Amino acid sequence: MEEEKIQGRLDLKKLARFLVKAKKGTYASVNKMKIEPERPLHDELEYSEGDLYYRDSYVGFFQAPGMEEVRLGKKGKTIWTMAYSGGMLPKFQNNFKFAIEVFTF
Numbered sequence: 749m750e751e752e753k754i755q756g757r758l759d760l761k762k763l764a765r766f767l768v769k770a771k772k773g774t775y776a777s778v779n780k781m782k783i784e785p786e787r788p789l790h791d792e793l794e795y796s797e798g799d800l801y802y803r804d805s806y807v808g809f810f811q812a813p814g815m816e817e818v819r820l821g822k823k824g825k826t827i828w829t830m831a832y833s834g835g836m837l838p839k840f841q842n843n844f845k846f847a848i849e850v851f852t853f
Contacts, residue, residue, distance in 0.1 A: 763800075766802070767802070767818070770795040773795045774802070775793060786803070787807075790806060792805045796822065799820055799821060799824075800819075801819045801821055801822045802818050803819070810847060811833070811835035812835050813834075814832055814833070815829060815830065
């Protein structure tokens with residue numbers, strides 16, 4: 749990856765493989781560990797491997813918009829982002845037990 753950074757290129761296959769691992773190791777993990785958020789009132793998760801660092805930042809529960817980001821190192825340059833939003837339909841938003849079952853699935 750060092751040569752790619754010098755030439756200003758990024759191996760997209762390596763990034764894709766890293767993103768799969770990062771997602772499995774954070775929100776999709778049964779052992780997810782929230783970290784001190786950079787964005788106030790957000791829940792955040794992180795994953796790193798080599799010189800790549802991933803952070804998922806979201807707010808809310810029944811409706812939870814958020815953003816994923818990959819950086820070169822924890823404090824390094826952002827090289828990839830994705831914004832998302834999802835959640836439960838309003839008619840289900842008072843059923844916390846059902847929400848846990850759905851999100852666990």
